[in-house]
Amino acid sequence: MAEPVWFHIDVNSAFLSWTAAYRTLVEGRSPDLRDIPAVIANDKNLRTSIVLAKSTPAKKYGVKTGEPLGMARDKCPNLVVAEPDYALYVASSRRLMALLREVSPVVEQYSIDEAWVDMTGTTGLYGPPVLAAQHLKDRISRTLGFTVNIGVSCNKLLAKMAGELEKPDKVITLFPQELSRKLWPLPVGELFMVGRATTPKLQAMGIRTIGDLAKADPAFLIRKLGKQGGVLWQFANGKDAGVISSAPAQNKGYSNAVTTPRDVTDFSYADQVLLSLCETVGTRLRRDEQAGSCLTIHLRTSAFENWSHQRQLPNATNVTQELYAGARELLRAAWDGKTPLRQIGIQITRLSDTSVRQASLFDAADYEKLSKLDKTVDALREKYGEQALFRAAFLSGDTPNMAGGLSKHRRTGITKPVDEPEQYVLAHLKEGKIKL
């Protein structure tokens, strides 16, 4: 049996690379965005615009992905801003995945710009893994015009971690015998699946590096963090625990947030925004036949302070009206009605499926009726569009009746694997959204 070999392929600052390659190689324009401080962001609305991707020179100015465009401009006054072109990104991603499938039959797409490729037993075809990876990396940049990182190891986890070690345009190995040298000195927050929530918890236990985590007692970790503790310990020791799969995991919660066109300074405006967010979250919950019982609201003030407040609902629900009632109460508990807010979000967690509902003595309204109403509204919107039917509350003001989330033309194929890119691209060609 051949030893297992996995590649993890990750496009270097994907959106920026794709736009830059399009401009230089297809349109023949210069300079290359990759060589100057540049970001991909929607320039039309400075207030809500965030940095989607940055070039390496922009990174040197301290520009971060996800920060407001205004902030990035403050750090780097001569920053070049390019508009995102989602149709192009879908086309690039699709061609990359097709190329990978030519190399190996087992390609697991993880996101629009990342995939794992099983290279087990291909030494006879392409040579030893590191040479094969270098060849593949060069082939991608030569034929598609953008650079990738390839992580090489014996499992998916280590291959992914390897690809993160150094950028851009690199082939990096991380085999188990290299763990102590390459992986363990890194801060624990760099480990796959260790995010903003887990890092402080681990640090409080005196675990600062991935090495500390690897040497910790797994029983202790499980006691402190539950099942996740055991998984993380395995990750730190280079075992992927069989949990990394390309099948999308079930949602743990549903949330939507919106940065308002102007600051929110009174309850009537805030309520309108909340209602529109409840519509969006409610629709998504109902589409997936889920209901949630833990409601959270997130508020961001104009000074970029973040507040949140949560409560347990008496019953799991996906009814817009009930979500809204809960959100209103939370808002009044969390906010004074004066401090200017720039972003409002709601989140629903503790999901359960909708087949059963605990009857409650305290149901304020007729649940059955409201549920039926929502179903009808969803069906109408599905058929005639989101604007087909909306609450009278949205007649005045500039709040859309369903706020948050991606705008319609960006909703497909961006964060999830691209299923039917052909239809997507065709639809855009018809609408004239693709500029070739």
Add this chain to the structure above:
Amino acid sequence: MANRNLPVQVLSSCNTDGQLQPLRFRFEDSEHQLHTVHITEIIDSRFVEYVGIETFVFLCKALLEGAEKLYELRYTVRTHRWTLFREVY
């Protein structure tokens, strides 16, 4: 010289095996005069797919008002459009 990527009109022939060959093209210059260029020789042709966009690239020799010229023409499969990508000399 700088790349132009200018949309142009093209007369081309297409083989039974799908091979494409530009014969003549017409472009508008910066003084808005139209020029028809007869291609005398295709020096090089290749297929590229940068960022997933399938394109045929042709390096074409031509005579324009008695002078030899070298142009790079490009044909984009998805949009069925020809462009004069650059004038090499």
